[in-house]
Amino acid sequence: MPVAVFASGQGTNARALWRAQDRCRFRVVTLVSDRPEAPVVAWARAVGLPIWARSPKAFPDKGAYEAAVLSHLRAHDVRWIALAGYMRLVGPTLLEAYPNRIVNVHPSLLPAFPGKDAVRQALDYGVRVTGVTIHLVDAGIDTGPIVAQAALRIRPGEAAETLLERLHRLEHRLYPRTLDRLVAEPHRVVGRTVVWLTETREGRPAWGGG
Known part of the structure; x- marks a missing residue:
């Protein structure tokens, strides 16, 4: 099952999910981060995980930010979202797209x-x-x-x-x-x-x- 991991910092839980996927029924297919400079982004790049990392400040509002995230998730056929130290409240755009499928x-x-x-x-x-x-x-x-x-x-x-x-x-x-x-x-x-x-x-x- 394709899963996107969202993280804002070191991403220790993102890394734990990545390590566990070979013995689990999910696949971590992309990382989403609101902090392009975060250590978790460098880690994802090193392991070859597709990355979407942009600051919300680059968008006119939260809706536009989440719409861009959603477009990326759909491109990777993401079915579930796992928050792993994502220091931002999830808004209506993603909540409506993934009802009861954000963890x-x-x-x-x-x-x-x-x-x-x-x-x-x-x-x-x-x-x-x-x-x-x-x-x-x-x-x-x-x-x-x-x-x-x-x-x-x-x-x-x-x-x-x-x-x-x-x-x-x-x-x-x-x-x-x-x-x-x-x-x-x-x-x-x-x-x-x-x-x-x-x-x-x-x-x-x-x-x-x-």
Whole structure:
């Protein structure tokens, strides 16, 4: 299944999806970035991945920017979009073109700590457990239906940088598995969650270890 990965920075999740594709039912066919100078763009160029990288400032408005992105996606027959550190809200043009087929990864157990600096939010709040969430994208900020979650215990006195590194490792395991299932297995959106039609009982929470 052809997938476009959207990223704005280092693109560690984009790279994880790329590495996993040989054992999954999706193919990463292009990278889209709103920052042409981002490290992920240099990486994509090095591995030979087709790239669309332009600043939204080069367009008159968000609609024009997303229309150009959509034209590129259609040229590559993209069926799903995987956001991987894409630091921009997805607008109506792409949401309407890919209903319930845009996926995001977030470093918290949503609905807790949405938006920016989720790791710092969790540490400041004093929670003992955090984690990662894979969710479908809607018009809000990290408000779309939840697909999968994995939890991680916060160590006493843990620094934000260390916790973020552990969360990244958890994301790199959970995101490819979840995307693989989304693109290939029957499911439907029910309220705030995604229901797998092949399941006969409720899933259990996945723990990411200590």
